[in-house]
Amino acid sequence: MAKAPTSWVEDIVRIGVLWGGAIAIAAIWIMLDRTPPAWDQAEHLSLSMNFWWTLPHSSWWTADGLRHLWMLSPKYPPVLYLVTAGVHTVFGPGADIAIVANAIFGLILLIATYGLGRHLFSPQIGLLAVGLVLLMPRLVKLSLDFQLDYALTALVVASLWSLTVWRDAQSPLRQWLWAGAFGLSYGLALMTKQSALLFLLVPLLWVVLATLWRRRWGRLLQLVVAGLLTLGVMLPWLSVNWLFQFSIIGNTNVASAQAEGDPMLNTVAAWTYYWRDLPSAISWGLLIVPLVGLVLWAVGLLPGRKSTLQLDGTPAGRLWLLAYIVGGYVLWSGIVNKDLRYIAPVLPAISVLLAWGLACWWRKWPWVTTATYLVGLLTALLTLFPTGLPSLDWVSQTLAPNATFYPYLGEPYPHDEVIAQVAQTQPYQLSTVGGLQSTAAFNQHTVSYYGKLADYQVYGRQVGSRPSKHEQDLRSLSWFYAQGAIDAPWPPPASPEDEQAQLVNLLAASPDFAIDQTWDLPNATRLYLYRRQQLPVTVTTLPETACTSDIPQLRRIDVPTAVPPGQPIPVTYQWVGRWAALRTGLAVLTWEPTATEASSVVRPWIHDHGIGLGTLRPHPIQPQQTTLSAAEINPDGCFQIIERTATLPPAMTPAGNYRLVARYVDKAGRESAPLSIPATAIALSPTAASIAAPEVDWVTQLREVSQLLPLGPDYLDEVFDPIGRLNLYDPIQNYLVQAEQSLQRRWEGPDDAVNYGYGLVLSQVLQLKVDEAIASLELLAQQDAANPYVHAYLGFVNLYAWRPRAAQAALAPALAMAPDVPEIQGLSAIAALMQGNLWSAWQAGQQAIALLNADAE
Template identity: 35%
Template sequence: MFAKQQSSAWRNGIPIVVTVWAIGFVVDRVWFWVDRSVPAWDQAEYLTGAMNFWRAFQQPSWFSQEWWTSVWLLTSKIPPLVYLITTPFIQIFGTGETQSTLVNSLFSAILLSSVYGLSLRLFNLQVARWATALCLLLPGLSVIRLDYLIDFPLSAIVTLTFFLLTLWATDTVRPVADQQSQVVTQPSVVSVTQSIAIVQSFPLPQISALRSWLYAAGFGVSFGLSLLTKQPALFFLFTPIVWLSVVSLRKRAWRRFIQLAVGIAIAIAICLPWYRTNWLIILTAGKRATVDSAIAEGDPALTSIEAWIYYFKALPGLVSVPLFAAGIAGLLLYWKRSVIEQQWSQVEGRWLKTLDYRGMGRRGYRREIYQAWFQSVRWLLIFLIGAYLLCSLNVNKDDRYITPLLPVLAILLAQGLLLFPDRLKIFRWGAIALSSILMMFSLLPLELSPKFLQLPHARHAVLASDWHQADVVNAVIEADPALVTTIGVLPSLPEFNQHNLNYQGTLRNFQVYGRQVGTNVKQVEQDARSLNWYVTKDGASGAIRRPQAYAALNTAIAENPDFQLHRIWKLPDQTQLQLYRRAIAPIRVAPHPQPIQQVKLEQIRIPNQAAPGKPMPVTYRWSGSWKQLRSGLLLLTWNRVADDATTAANPPVTRWFHDHAIALGNLQPSSHPEQAAFQITERLAALPPPNAQGTYTLTAAYLNRETKATYAIDVPDIRLTIAPTATTEAPELDFVTQLRSLATTMPQGIKALDRIFEKVGQLNQYDPVQDYVTQARQILEYRFNQEPDNLEFAYGLALANVLKRRVQPAIETFERITQLDAKNPISYAYLAFVNLYDFRASAAQKALNSAIALNPALKELRSLNAVAGLMQGNLVQAWQEYQRSS
């Protein structure tokens, strides 16, 4: 009987959900058709992330663990589910913001279905209809549905997970309200006997074994997907999960507890691959994303009352004031009426408790109906209050961070609206009418929206807006059609910033990238030397947190004769956008008149003398087929010519290297036919080591990045003299040389690591895809295979593997380093760290024991030993080592 009623209610709900979804879809598409705005910071960053995943899946290697690791590394801080789901939408509908946001239609269907099912499960069909419709009127949901952000998908997945958890926790024989019922003065029309059964069994009633296992598995899958959507999903689901765990233990419902544990295990299995790959970045980035952002944005401290009422003040605007006020009023009026009546009936006598339920009086009937209703409301409040407190505990506040609460809150508000008696239904319909008007004006262009109806949570369509991101990208591609280019972006406005310029570049076959520069005074000089294109803007420049650095870099570009003004555009705010280009580009590409089979070095220019330990200018001119050039790594070795100047006390280095990719790896893959011949001119800087002295000659070899094939390259007869008194001016060192130079300091330990990772952070800005790390890894891997006893190659290869998070190769390299550098405890510390990163606590402990034996006073070893003890369950060791390290 009840199964038939439930099935019938679900069948009747399909047209409701589809209709509401269709209305929302039409509104969204019309808005996108009218709107001409550009995505702001977060929106553009997420859109770029989706494009990166789409490109990765153009040539998938489904059974390759290394390929999957590279996919997980595409997003090290934001979980990848939304990007993964967006990929087929881009494949089918094409690239662009409008096409990518179509994925929100899928999440909208998930959200509406979940709200309908949850309402039906806890209340009745009437509440389900109204709650589903209300989801279209809440400004907090309608606004984020128009943006490509993680918040709307998170709201949908969290609601789905909570719905499946509720299915598992509630009585399967709970009947559904009669479809024809129009009762609004009572929240349910179930029989009293059934209501009493619900009160006594909810939560965690005994249900059929098969169905309960299916519900638990469904919850586990959805919970895992929610954690793969965004980590704050745990804020919203933590409290109800813990609540049910405690109830199952208190009631000794062991099967229930096991089912819940299995569901959580399924969730962990689903999200583990990504978290295992990126867990360290997630932890280290947490402070910047929360504490640092909160300080920069002026969010209230947790010790202030403002921090705990921040979201309460925002809620009326997120759900619209009329709906919020009317819904809460309806709930409070019903609660007051029911509680007073219940207390009065208890004063009359206790005969209701012993009376047969079928003969129960009107007051007893209402009291038990209220108790059943309260169980459902309490369950929703457990979710809402727990999530509110945990979100408030996050120091970084933003109204959209609380939006996953809104679908569940919509159910409560729908119930509140329906609790008004018929004589007061004007409040219900008035709230709906006012909220509809407010929603409409929050989407209309600002020019058409009256000021008194302009809400704080609005997404006004922009009728005309051209901030010339596409023009900047096109200008750069026209000037350097064969190269992948990174533009240094100084302004940081919502309408023009590094992220939306970068997104425009990804839409042009990933040929142009935008990165913010000028944020740190100490880095201004390198910022100005490391890139060839810069965008500046006069007037207001936006979110510049260090104005001194911005002003210094702006001056260094505008007044530097090394740069020339390439283009100027007028912006909608009546200011100008300037595009600067380096006058002498370090990489030049030109057609070659004759076909060439192998790469040749046609010319090399060097100064007469160069100083040891200081960059020296060098110009190479290479020629070859486009395929060979694009896939080429150059193994360049400067070998010392033997002479009588060598002293036994301080012998000079016999060789040094200038290995790098041809054109620094910046050749656009598909810009020319593979067999066409070209000439590449590189104006770079090489770095002789500090102990170089005398005369050196060059030898060269070619290494193919894809096939690993090598061959020697003929080099002109040229000699380089290294003399301490030489003075030369040189451009910035290429990034591979900088990385290899940094790796030589690794044996020094933690002090060197601080500088290494600070520098790597800069280099990652200049090379957005971090191809320089891949180049260094491939070069050093080849060099180290040729010379397995070379400690310099070993440390460089280990650093490159760590930066690419290639765990097993990094472990193998550090194991070799501990053999080559056996008396240095730092080498064992590195081996221990990479083992701990891969959760190999036992192997890490062995390495730490060796390191501590060499230097027991090294504090870093004590910290690592504490982590190793914790991973092995040795709490005593963990505590003792923690105290020693602090």
């Protein structure tokens, strides 16, 4: 170890060789493994697919296109997805292909670990640390698992390396270069996973306080510039998705911890959770031998304490490294939600310390270091590949307890077959499959992922956890899957404790559903695929001669002759037309009183909706998107579409006779034309018999719940709980697009302007169309000026758009009309705070708290 330091180029070549060897071993493991992606993995893969498809099929470089690009991933930052999209562009889509992204981040991790070890100690210790990183079972496992944490680990270590070199750099040029490198790498780390913040919190506090203490204002300026670079990397995505980050904190921390039974912070187990895992994460051989070497070095039994080389680093450097490790450990132990992969970014720093211990051995007994690596390599291989030999299994469990990550070698799961069955049944439509059980091998995320591999045609959604919504689930979805033991009776016995079993029994007993197909899964369970016998929308190809017009024709409308007022009315519409016109068609349908009934009292109701109820392909690949999925459908082909749905007259609609008037609107070209339809009439009569009807279409449901918005915050739960169900049933939330296009036209008319306005605003807000929602709310605030809540809504949307001054102006009428509403006072406090008016923010905040306390009493 006393030889002259090697050059960067030489060591990068060595790292490249080690990296290539690790890739070869990983490739063998991946080729053997047939495991389907589990919950998180499938979700990340789905998001990567969305970025992969969007980048070459959209104008993402424009302002609006870039906004839509960031909206593809509102919950998780998109760095991993963007890198994986590039991998898919080169190699094609697929779960195994996506792991190549980890190889890219793996190279970054190795170089950053080497750089950190080289800077704090020596090139030799940097290389030894690289070897340890490649052999640690936890990092090996993460490199083969499509999660955010491996990419996060690489970029956090790169950030730590950059910050460390900046801290010690002497020349101004090096300081500025490494400050810039830190700002960019830290921004990328935060844009991979928000938890990057915690790992570098202690080092950042260290350098900031040290810089202030020593009054190094030039260095402080460099840190400020680095922070601006970090913010610049994050801001485009964060400015679109910042509101979602508040819900993630609670959902991923407290809610997940409670669901998984993690130890609470008032227990010793919470603070020793990751400590007890170190033998599994690192392996006993790679942990004990280096630590013993450090102890022997400390007491003088191993050489090196008086070495003139930087093999042992500096006390300040060692303390810096320990501060990062201990700080990361303590902060993550203080997070309620525990997962063994969360602490992974600390492991490379530990590898540098352990490499120092191995270097101590090398100076006197090199064979100890060599033997340690050989044992570590054997341990890593035994955790990856089953041998079937009890003696070797014992070695693996002893050296790395519970660290095995074997490839699944059994029969493949039939995800492709399930997706093909649904897609072949409805080849021209998007389909949503409700999942009644969610297992690692078969869950809503895997269904969505494999559905996206099949041209984004099938989506999975988890249902059944709310018994109060079971009947609505059955009315709203046409496909369900359920799982049960092969040798167990079906359906399973229903019990109050098993909500999914209750829904399975309802499904099995329903005459509307039947088992479409079953599959025996490799895990000794049977998958049951249920299908609605009469689908809400059916599509049939017709000869070219059947289409006589460029505008689709509404050939038939089936409705009962008489129904009671205020109840859903079953209706069937039959459309014939060319596919392009059908797919982009909006049916503007008005049930208006007949000439003999027309008066100022009797008002029409509407049944506007997209032709095919928004299911026709190609469709947006995700909510709030404009990029369309792939679909090999002749746009000029002639088709028949039958919609079986229900229309809903408002509860106060008077009895009388009504007729249907129809218009066709091209949603793409905005062309509009009246439709010549068969004479269709219906009588609303209190004496008419009730008639069973399908579920009311989702556009109508949105219009109905939007009528609660003028009533204020006490009714918001009654608005957004139904909306949450609709978002579950419609995976791309196309009903919002239909509602916006319909209500925008309706609002231009003279009737029910305010009611249509609230529905329009709701559809725009749910699509995150901020500018459009503000414009609609400004007009609505004029039409419904006496309602304080419309002004409050305008203030809220302006706050979301980071327009606090406009928000404060919008809130002024609301405060004047309803000063005792705590939500309005709270919005006023936020507006004042965002403008830097701390005293006004304090006053409004105290007023809001006092009002909330008064309401609670």
